[in-house]
Amino acid sequence: MDRLTGRTQMEKERDINILVTGGAGVIGSSLVKKLSGQITVTDNLSSSSSDPIADLIASNKVKFVRGDVRNLRLMKELTKDIDLVVHLAANGDVRYSPEKGTKLDTMVNTVGTFNVLEAMRVNDVKKIIFSSSSSVYGRASQIPTPETYGPLIPESLYASSKIGAEALILSFSKMFSFKAYIFRFANIVSSNFRKVGRNVIPDFVMKLKDNPKTLEVLGNGHQKKSYLYVDDCINGMLYASAKSRRDIDIFNLANIDSIEVKEIAKIVIEEMGLVNTRIKYTGGEAGWLGDVPISILDIKKVTELGWTPKLNSMEAVRKSARGIIRSISIRRS
Amino acid sequence: MDRLTGRTQMEKERDINILVTGGAGVIGSSLVKKLSGQITVTDNLSSSSSDPIADLIASNKVKFVRGDVRNLRLMKELTKDIDLVVHLAANGDVRYSPEKGTKLDTMVNTVGTFNVLEAMRVNDVKKIIFSSSSSVYGRASQIPTPETYGPLIPESLYASSKIGAEALILSFSKMFSFKAYIFRFANIVSSNFRKVGRNVIPDFVMKLKDNPKTLEVLGNGHQKKSYLYVDDCINGMLYASAKSRRDIDIFNLANIDSIEVKEIAKIVIEEMGLVNTRIKYTGGEAGWLGDVPISILDIKKVTELGWTPKLNSMEAVRKSARGIIRSISIRRS
Numbered sequence: 001m002d003r004l005t006g007r008t009q010m011e012k013e014r015d016i017n018i019l020v021t022g023g024a025g026v027i028g029s030s031l032v033k034k035l036s037g038q039i040t041v042t043d044n045l046s047s048s049s050s051d052p053i054a055d056l057i058a059s060n061k062v063k064f065v066r067g068d069v070r071n072l073r074l075m076k077e078l079t080k081d082i083d084l085v086v087h088l089a090a091n092g093d094v095r096y097s098p099e100k101g102t103k104l105d106t107m108v109n110t111v112g113t114f115n116v117l118e119a120m121r122v123n124d125v126k127k128i129i130f131s132s133s134s135s136v137y138g139r140a141s142q143i144p145t146p147e148t149y150g151p152l153i154p155e156s157l158y159a160s161s162k163i164g165a166e167a168l169i170l171s172f173s174k175m176f177s178f179k180a181y182i183f184r185f186a187n188i189v190s191s192n193f194r195k196v197g198r199n200v201i202p203d204f205v206m207k208l209k210d211n212p213k214t215l216e217v218l219g220n221g222h223q224k225k226s227y228l229y230v231d232d233c234i235n236g237m238l239y240a241s242a243k244s245r246r247d248i249d250i251f252n253l254a255n256i257d258s259i260e261v262k263e264i265a266k267i268v269i270e271e272m273g274l275v276n277t278r279i280k281y282t283g284g285e286a287g288w289l290g291d292v293p294i295s296i297l298d299i300k301k302v303t304e305l306g307w308t309p310k311l312n313s314m315e316a317v318r319k320s321a322r323g324i325i326r327s328i329s330i331r332r333s
Numbered sequence: 334m335d336r337l338t339g340r341t342q343m344e345k346e347r348d349i350n351i352l353v354t355g356g357a358g359v360i361g362s363s364l365v366k367k368l369s370g371q372i373t374v375t376d377n378l379s380s381s382s383s384d385p386i387a388d389l390i391a392s393n394k395v396k397f398v399r400g401d402v403r404n405l406r407l408m409k410e411l412t413k414d415i416d417l418v419v420h421l422a423a424n425g426d427v428r429y430s431p432e433k434g435t436k437l438d439t440m441v442n443t444v445g446t447f448n449v450l451e452a453m454r455v456n457d458v459k460k461i462i463f464s465s466s467s468s469v470y471g472r473a474s475q476i477p478t479p480e481t482y483g484p485l486i487p488e489s490l491y492a493s494s495k496i497g498a499e500a501l502i503l504s505f506s507k508m509f510s511f512k513a514y515i516f517r518f519a520n521i522v523s524s525n526f527r528k529v530g531r532n533v534i535p536d537f538v539m540k541l542k543d544n545p546k547t548l549e550v551l552g553n554g555h556q557k558k559s560y561l562y563v564d565d566c567i568n569g570m571l572y573a574s575a576k577s578r579r580d581i582d583i584f585n586l587a588n589i590d591s592i593e594v595k596e597i598a599k600i601v602i603e604e605m606g607l608v609n610t611r612i613k614y615t616g617g618e619a620g621w622l623g624d625v626p627i628s629i630l631d632i633k634k635v636t637e638l639g640w641t642p643k644l645n646s647m648e649a650v651r652k653s654a655r656g657i658i659r660s661i662s663i664r665r666s
Contacts, residue, residue: 096508102454106447110497114439121435138507150483151583153503160504164443164497170486171493174471175429175623250484290508 019082019125021069021116022089023062024048026190027131031086031234032062042078044068047092047194069112075119084127086237087116092194094135094158095288102157109161110168117172127179129241132166134184134226134254134295135159144298147184147250156290166250173248181241186254186297189316190230191323200261201317204268205324214278215269218287221262221279225295226254229316232309236302243305254297255313261287264317271321352415354402354449355422356395357381359523360464364419364567365395375411377401380425380527402445408452417460419570420449420502425527427468427491428621435490442494443501450505460512462574465499467517467559467587467628468492477631480517480583489623499583506581514574519587519630522649523563524656533594534650537601538657547611548602551620554595554612558628559587562649565642569635576638587630588646594620597650604654 016037022028023041029052032039040063041053056062067074069089079085091108093100113130120128137145138153154160166182173180193202208215228236236253244251262279269277285293311319349370355361356374362385365372373396374386389395400407402422412418424441426433446463453461470478471486487493499515506513526535541548561569569586577584595612602610618626644652 102451102505103447106444106501110443111439114436118435138503148483150481150485152483152485152500153507153581154500155504155507157501157504157508160497160500163500164493167485167487167493167496167500168439168490170471171488171490171623172435174486174488175490248486290504 016083017081018084018086019078020086020088022087024050024053024064025088025092026192026194027188027230027233028088029053029192030190030230031088031237032056034234034238039063040065040078040082042067042069042074043089052192069115070107072115072118075115076122079116079119079123079125082120082123082125084129085116085120085125086129087113088131090131090162091158094156094290096157096290105157105161106164109158110164113165113168117168120178121172121176126177128169128173129181129237130165130169130183131237132182132184133159133162134186134252134297135292136163136166136184137292137295137297139292139294143294144296145252146298147252147301155292158290170248179247180249181237181244182250183237183240183253184250184297185233186226186228186252186295188230188233189227189320191320191327192230193324200264201268201320202324204265205272205321205328208268208272208274208277209328212272212274212277214280215265216280216282217261217265218282219261219284219291219293221260221265221281222285223261223287223291223293224258226258226297227313227316228253228255228309229311229319232311232316236307236309239307240302240305251302252297252299253302254299255309255316256299256303257313258296259313259317263314267314267318268321271318271325349416350414351417351419352411353419353421355420357383357386357397358421358425359525359527360521360563360566361421362386362525363523363563364421364570365389367567367571372396373398373411373415375400375402375407376422385525402448403440405448405451408448409455412449412452412456412458415456415458417462418449418453418458419462420446421464423464423495424491427489427623429490429623438490438494439497442491443497446498446501450501453511454505454509459510461502461506462514462570463498463502463516464570465515465517466492466495467519467585467630468625469496469499469517470625470628470630472625472627476627477629478585479631480585480634488625491623503581512580513582514570514577515583516570516573516586517583517630518566519559519561519585519628521563521566522560522653524653524660525563526657533597534601534653535657537598538605538654538661541601541605541607541610542661545605545607545610547613548598549613549615550594550598551615552594552617552624552626554593554598554614555618556594556620556624556626557591559591559630560646560649561586561588561642562644562652565644565649569640569642572640573635573638584635585630585632586635587632588642588649589632589636590646591629592646592650596647600647600651601654604651604658
């Protein structure tokens with residue numbers, strides 16, 4: 001019995017049917033390995049592959065359906081006889097680029113969430129766990145930022161699409177009696193990484209592989225955020241959604257500490273065994289258009305339920321860096 | 334020079350080109366009459382007609398294009414050479430019904446707003462005024478509710494679609510340097526009324542026309558809200574958007590007081606000259622699924638700029654009731 005993961009409750013629920021959208025992604029694929037029950041994973045594989053869950057698919061522990069949350073008809077098919085939806089599918093690339101355009105966040109993250117909810121309503125699915133984002137807070141005037149902070153002034157289209165998705169989940173839950181647990185994630189780091197919309201650690205590793213002498217860091221290096229290791233993230237979601245006494249609840253899910261981007265650069269350089277790497281900052285307090293320079297969440301609400309992360313931000317970053325460096329070395333060799 | 338409407342500033346801006354979406358609606362048609370500049374109105378007329386602005390169209394003061402915010406291509410055409418968009422178009426019917434379905438709010442109010450913003454971005458339009466709703470606060474634990482209240486837990490799909498729209502406006506404004514003024518409206522009342530999604534006053538008038546002996550009131554009659562006359566609403570929007578010192582701002586726009594539904598029933602009965610009408614309450618604290626029983630907004634932010642409504646809630650309701658009764662009598666005679 002693991003007090004931190006709430007698995008005893010999950011164990012009791014071996015017979016429940018779970019749909020995980022975005023279940024092949026960095027968070028999804030780790031989550032699926034920890035879930036009990038009959039699991040269906042759907043993912044459009046736009047920024048992932050089904051490799052991380054290939055064993056589970058092969059052994060029939062997981063049913064995999066390649067598909068997109070923008071397809072309402074498919075969502076209606078996939079939610080038949082489902083008891084719980086863990087809705088992780090999203091365009092996870094926070095940065096805007098003219099090539100990418102503006103439409104993806106709204107259509108995948110907001111309208112896609114509408115489709116999942118409408119499918120749940122039609123098929124009488126009564127529980128959803130959702131991965132939102134600390135980006136919803138924008139440049140909050142209150143640090144650390146609690147769940148009650150308002151108004152939410154998003155800095156990116158990604159952040160606004162998550163606000164729209166949260167609002168839809170809350171209203172569907174109120175109107176059609178779903179249970180809903182929304183998690184506003186800090187930066188979730190992992191030894192695995194996305195093909196598209198790379199996070200800071202794989203970004204640094206790749207850059208240093210190409211040029212070990214100079215590392216370009218976006219912004220002034222003082223962007224300060226909280227980093228949570230993927231296993232802690234998953235434990236936190238399962239734990240809080242099991243322990244919450246409310247039918248509808250919103251939780252910040254972040255680390256107890258936060259670190260600056262310049263510290264991440266140093267960790268990655270160290271872990272790669274480099275010594276004379278020069279760090280070049282592009283300058284400016286934000287790394288890119290839509291970036292939030294300081295993101296520190298108040299996690300009292302979730303820690304008061306009894307959850308704490310096993311790795312702090314520094315440890316989470318180091319473990320991720322190590323894993324990513326190893327996996328890239330293996331791929332390239 | 335009217336200190337309350339900010340019209341001096343508008344007068345100076347005679348040459349600006351303004352697009353008003355939803356400009357044939359109850360609020361839009363009143364607004365259009367007060368605006369200076371070259372005005373284009375677009376409206377799909379789903380819950381209104383162009384009659385209220387027929388004179389302005391006939392005299393070429395307003396260009397009218399029947400159209401829908403769900404049509405991105407049309408929005409791109411209409412925002413060419415525009416300086417300001419007043420975005421009022423919305424599915425304004427807050428109530429859910431199985432016949433209406435769940436999709437309309439998200440597609441019209443959220444995705445429609447996306448289309449307006451994307452069109453603005455493409456055509457370099459740099460200012461938007463938006464009609465949001467006090468419904469975004471849901472059953473707020475803080476009464477009166479300030480703009481900083483969080484988290485927003487919407488009770489209706491309408492409310493969540495407005496949260497999604499607000500978030501989109503804020504992120505587009507942050508990323509592409511728009512000025513944005515968002516107004517969270519109380520119940521806006523008027524002598525005019527919508528064909529679809531009737532508000533409480535025309536609803537009572539119609540019911541009493543059919544049966545003057547008994548008036549059925551949804552809920553227990555104690556739902557308490559703030560009612561703002563349409564002219565005050567328009568003055569407030571123009572005033573606050575002109576006086577705000579911020580490029581992006583959110584304002585509650587409501588009355589200084591609030592009244593119960595049972596008082597509205599009494600006013601309508603009085604104004605119709607009825608004496609022995611029995612009021613029958615359907616019971617329950619909310620009038621319908623998604624209703625918020627108590628909605629009282631903190632309006633310090635807008636009143637500190639110097640704006641105050643001319644009519645209080647009671648006066649606004651009485652004036653509206655009188656106008657609606659008269660117009661229905663004329664139509665039926």
